[in-house]
Amino acid sequence: MTTYEVFEKLVLAAVLALAAWVAFGKLMPAARARLRGALAMIAARHGHATLARWLAPAGSSGGCGSGCSTCSSCGPAAPKGAKAPEREVPPMRVSVVAPPVSRRNGATPVVIAPPHAPATQRR
Numbered sequence: 001m002t003t004y005e006v007f008e009k010l011v012l013a014a015v016l017a018l019a020a021w022v023a024f025g026k027l028m029p030a031a032r033a034r035l036r037g038a039l040a041m042i043a044a045r046h047g048h049a050t051l052a053r054w055l056a057p058a059g060s061s062g063g064c065g066s067g068c069s070t071c072s073s074c075g076p077a078a079p080k081g082a083k084a085p086e087r088e089v090p091p092m093r094v095s096v097v098a099p100p101v102s103r104r105n106g107a108t109p110v111v112i113a114p115p116h117a118p119a120t121q122r123r
Contacts, residue, residue: 032057033057036055036056036057037056037057039055040052040053040055040056040057043055
């Protein structure tokens, strides 16, 4: 094996390891934080304080995606037996417009046009 082939395989292995680490963090953020904490403890025990600080997981900010289940994006839990309030949905308006009739084939075409309301009010 030439030096180039060895270098190429090392670079490929590093890229694949980084991709696996990122995927692991996206799919299981809490497990990755525990693993980083364990690796930081091992590094600190062996006297590598700088490496331990770098490996230590950041404190949980409680934001969405942190894996701590405290983002409160679902809102407060409703008590048992309580129904969720129903949203009132405005009726959908549809305009039927018939263009000028072409008497060639005798058929009357019908075109359904969208309502002339802003995009935020359409459902």
